[in-house]
Amino acid sequence: MPCGGGESLEGDAAIYRQLLSISGHRPKVVLICARATELPCEEIAAALLALGAGKVETLTLGARTDGEKPAFLETVENADAVLLLARQPLRLSTLLGGTSLARLLRRRNAEGMPVAGSAAGAALLAEHMLAGGESGPTPRMGGVMLAPGLGLSNRIVIDQGGLLGDRLGRLLAALALNPFALGLGLDADTAAFIGPDNVLEVIGSGALTIVDPADIGHSNIADAAHNAPISMLNLRMHVLVHGARYDLDFRRPLG
Structure with missing residues (x-):
């Protein structure tokens, strides 16, 4: 569930409400962030509680060793949903990548636990x-x-x-380098909820741009x-x- 950076907590309310609705009755939500993050984690936690978490x-x-802490792993193991928060993706990915916590997040998501970013x-x-x-x-x-x-x-x-x-x-x-992928561009206060059937639904006040390079012709990338x-x-x-x-x-909009 990728979510565009919110301009306000009020703008994110519909997205958070949808996340909670698919996570069970009064779900336990875990926020994961880097120590240097500038995002308002306390305010986001309060908003989630007010909406029914x-x-x-x-x-x-x-530090990367935090991704091996038994207490952290137990918290995620018992979570109903996880929300990853970052202003700079490398700040969080370099702390998570290759850790037991990253492997646990992939397993729990495969089992059906919603993971949002x-x-x-x-x-x-x-x-x-x-x-x-x-x-x-222009791509360069x-x-x-x-x-x-x-x-x-x-x-x-x-x-x-x-x-x-x-x-x-x-x-x-990015798609010129990876033409097998779909490109998703998210506006602020907008999210893409991807279900287990790989059908995406847009929630929020902005738009989601999808770029499909499946039939790409000539490219001078090389x-x-x-x-x-x-x-x-x-x-x-x-x-x-x-x-x-x-x-x-099937790479197609649905009615």
């Missing part, structure tokens, strides 16, 4: 994490940085930052010089708003 616990990762935590959910890059509408060679993510899905690359024109170049550059524009032909793009659904397996 039974209990909210925060796990703050300050908010702000830069959204990018972390994918196997190929979009860790940073240049703003602007070297204009995007990819790193290993948590790996809950290998079907998508997620960019949750900025307006469409600011992030489109980054997303296209020959482009550093910072040169990347040519990509025959892309498909969809813009989905609240309530719209999309089948990730």
Whole structure:
């Protein structure tokens, strides 16, 4: 469940309410963040409790060894939902990657526990994490940085930052390097809820942009010089708003 960085807790309320509704009656929610995170974890925890969570616990990762702590692992083992919070994806991914906590999150998610990522935590959910890059509408060679993510899905690359024109170049550059994936661009206060059937539903006040390179034609990715524009032909793009659904397996919007 990737969620675009919220502009306000009030704007995120519909997203949090949906997360709680699929997590059971008065669910136990675990927030996972890096020690240096700038996100308001206490305020988010209070908002979740006000919306119906039974209990909210925060796990703050300050070192990779925290991902091996038995108390942290037990907390996630007994959780009904997990929310990853970050302003910079590498800050959290370098603390989580390869730890017992990361493996536990993948297992619990495969068993049906919802795992959400908010702000830069959204990018972390994918196997190929979009860790940073240049703003602007044109994809450029070297204009995007990819790193290993948590790996809950290998079907998508997620960019949750900025307006469409600011992030489109980054997303296209990432797809030029990974043309088997779908690109998801999330507006603020907008989330993509991906169910066990790999059908995505949009929740929130903004839009979700999906870029599909499945039928890509010519691309000069192998020959482009550093910072040169990347040519990509025959892309498909969809813009989905609240309530719209999309089948990730068959790559098509649903009525």
